Amino acid sequence: MKTKQLDRKTETIEIQINGISVTLFFTAEPNKEAADFIKKALINAYVIKTA
Numbered sequence: 421m422k423t424k425q426l427d428r429k430t431e432t433i434e435i436q437i438n439g440i441s442v443t444l445f446f447t448a449e450p451n452k453e454a455a456d457f458i459k460k461a462l463i464n465a466y467v468i469k470t471a
Contacts, residue, residue, distance in 0.1 A: 437465045 431446040
Protein backbone atom coordinates (compact mmCIF):
# COMPACT_ATOMS: atom_id res chain seq x y z
CA MET A 421 0.00 0.00 0.00
CA LYS A 422 1.32 3.43 -0.90
CA THR A 423 0.96 6.42 1.36
CA LYS A 424 1.03 9.98 0.19
CA GLN A 425 3.58 12.28 1.74
CA LEU A 426 2.12 15.59 2.72
CA ASP A 427 3.85 18.61 1.29
CA ARG A 428 4.88 20.31 4.52
CA LYS A 429 6.34 23.50 3.20
CA THR A 430 7.48 25.62 6.09
CA GLU A 431 6.46 29.24 5.88
CA THR A 432 8.92 31.79 7.21
CA ILE A 433 8.99 35.51 7.83
CA GLU A 434 12.14 37.52 8.43
CA ILE A 435 11.76 40.63 10.60
CA GLN A 436 14.08 43.10 12.30
CA ILE A 437 13.78 43.58 16.07
CA ASN A 438 16.01 46.28 17.54
CA GLY A 439 18.38 45.91 14.59
CA ILE A 440 18.62 42.12 14.93
CA SER A 441 17.34 39.92 12.10
CA VAL A 442 14.86 37.29 13.33
CA THR A 443 13.39 34.49 11.24
CA LEU A 444 9.99 33.11 12.27
CA PHE A 445 9.11 29.56 11.19
CA PHE A 446 5.43 28.60 11.05
CA THR A 447 4.22 25.01 11.36
CA ALA A 448 0.86 23.31 11.49
CA GLU A 449 1.23 22.54 15.20
CA PRO A 450 1.33 25.52 17.58
CA ASN A 451 4.15 26.00 20.07
CA LYS A 452 2.56 28.03 22.87
CA GLU A 453 5.83 28.69 24.71
CA ALA A 454 7.47 30.08 21.59
CA ALA A 455 4.36 32.12 20.76
CA ASP A 456 4.37 33.74 24.22
CA PHE A 457 8.09 34.53 23.94
CA ILE A 458 7.68 36.08 20.49
CA LYS A 459 4.65 38.09 21.59
CA LYS A 460 6.56 39.52 24.57
CA ALA A 461 9.60 40.30 22.41
CA LEU A 462 7.50 42.13 19.81
CA ILE A 463 5.64 44.13 22.47
CA ASN A 464 8.91 45.08 24.19
CA ALA A 465 10.46 46.12 20.86
CA TYR A 466 7.44 48.28 20.09
CA VAL A 467 7.47 49.91 23.54
CA ILE A 468 11.20 50.66 23.31
CA LYS A 469 10.83 52.12 19.81
CA THR A 470 7.92 54.39 20.75
CA ALA A 471 9.42 55.57 24.04
